[in-house]
Amino acid sequence: MSDYKAALYPGDGIGPEVIREAVKVVEAAMNKVGAKITFKELDWGCRNWKSSGKVVPDDYLTILQDYEVILLGALGDPANVPDPIATAPILEIRQTFDQFVNLRPARLWPGVDSPLKDKKEGSIDLMVVRENSEGEYFDSGALFKKDTPGETAIHTSIHTRKGVERIMDYAFDLARKRRKKLTLGTKSNALRTTMVMWDRILVEKMEQNPDIQTDKCYVDSLCMNFVLMPEVYDVVVTTNLFGDILSDLAGAVVGSLGVNPSANLNPTRKYPSLFEPVHGSAPDIAGTGKANPIAAILTGAMMYDFLGEPDAAALIRRAVRENLIEGKVRTPDLKGTATTTQVGDDIAARVEKLS
Ligand code: NAD
Ligand code: IPM
Ligand code: MN
Numbered sequence: 001m002s003d004y005k006a007a008l009y010p011g012d013g014i015g016p017e018v019i020r021e022a023v024k025v026v027e028a029a030m031n032k033v034g035a036k037i038t039f040k041e042l043d044w045g046c047r048n049w050k051s052s053g054k055v056v057p058d059d060y061l062t063i064l065q066d067y068e069v070i071l072l073g074a075l076g077d078p079a080n081v082p083d084p085i086a087t088a089p090i091l092e093i094r095q096t097f098d099q100f101v102n103l104r105p106a107r108l109w110p111g112v113d114s115p116l117k118d119k120k121e122g123s124i125d126l127m128v129v130r131e132n133s134e135g136e137y138f139d140s141g142a143l144f145k146k147d148t149p150g151e152t153a154i155h156t157s158i159h160t161r162k163g164v165e166r167i168m169d170y171a172f173d174l175a176r177k178r179r180k181k182l183t184l185g186t187k188s189n190a191l192r193t194t195m196v197m198w199d200r201i202l203v204e205k206m207e208q209n210p211d212i213q214t215d216k217c218y219v220d221s222l223c224m225n226f227v228l229m230p231e232v233y234d235v236v237v238t239t240n241l242f243g244d245i246l247s248d249l250a251g252a253v254v255g256s257l258g259v260n261p262s263a264n265l266n267p268t269r270k271y272p273s274l275f276e277p278v279h280g281s282a283p284d285i286a287g288t289g290k291a292n293p294i295a296a297i298l299t300g301a302m303m304y305d306f307l308g309e310p311d312a313a314a315l316i317r318r319a320v321r322e323n324l325i326e327g328k329v330r331t332p333d334l335k336g337t338a339t340t341t342q343v344g345d346d347i348a349a350r351v352e353k354l355s
Pocket of ligand 2: 087278
């Protein structure tokens with residue numbers, strides 16, 4: 001019997017609330033397929049800031065390195081800890097473990113209303129493939145003349161041929177398994193060195209992948225299209241920062257950020273991969289029981305896809321689908337009155353009943 005070992009990093013705000021429910025559901029699904037998952041829970045986060053001046057121990061990356069997968073809730077407690085400190089572990093984990101793919105699916109589930117008029121269930125089904133290791137998130141900058149009128153900040157975005165090629169290769173392969181459409185979110189009209197290189201590499205990759213319908217769209221225009229006609233998109237490959245922005249927008253158009261999962265992958269499996277919802281720690285609703293745990297639960301399904309447990313992943317998605325179709329037990333973001341725990345319990349019970 002497979003017995004997977006996973007690191008569990010619930011984090012801050014609604015992170016621990018949604019992760020508690022995700023764990024219930026992923027354990028139920030594993031049980032159902034006759035396998036086991038054992039979590040090592042890590043009590044890291046902003047709660048440690050006051051006493052230790054740290055949000056993670058110094059050797060946290062060494063601790064995480066022993067796991068194939070990490071399931072994370074969310075980081076950030078902006079009222080008490082400066083955000084660049086609170087969220088630094090996410091960026092360091094992605095960088096150190098070379099998790100160069102950030103997969104962010106967005107679909108309009110049956111039973112969920114899009115804020116856009118006349119969008120039928122299943123009509124929106126796209127995948128943002130976010131370059132996750134370089135671009136604007138490569139930590140390279142400098143500050144000069146601090147606190148003077150001449151204060152100057154420089155932040156360099158780094159794009160390498162290797163980095164662009166590998167994310168495009170991943171995105172083309174993914175498109176081949178889906179509806180065979182790929183769109184590059186670019187900005188080569190303004191970013192005339194970096195994004196022109198992306199456009200050029202896209203043309204090379206297009207020639208190598210003639211079976212994929214490929215186009216590019218300026219990212220500002222793409223934002224507009226995500227609202228006007230999100231159903232035309234299948235795989236959208238883009239830079240780190242554009243992918244961050246587009247994926248929150250995609251969450252909004254499918255009814256709530258509270259349902260969108262994500263996976264930060266090191267496809268070579270040399271280092272751990274990190275699974276987390278797209279959303280953050282939502283301090284505005286933390287502690288109220290209003291957080292939707294579905295994004296975290298579906299993140300568990302993405303983790304099982306990666307671990308090679310597609311039956312367990314499918315059970316989770318079927319249970320979520322049933323919950324959403326029935327529509328009785330849902331959180332306020334989906335116009336319901338149920339609590340985070342009630343939704344988790346409902347989905348876990350459905351997993352147990354499914355065959
Ligand atoms: P956020 O995603 O936390 O919240 C944005 C809005 O969406 C809020 O109104 C929130 O209530 C709502 N929302 C988010 N998740 C929800 C859920 N599961 N159910 C129902 N509603 C939900 O973004 P923010 O407010 O910009 O950031 C808050 C904190 O989270 C900051 O510290 C930020 O840096 C951090 N953050 C962390 C991550 C992460 O850990 N991966 C991602 C984004 C933001
Ligand atoms: C995300 C978040 C992070 C990002 C923050 C917390 C650094 O917004 O995962 O989408 O910008 O990547
Ligand atoms: Mn984000």
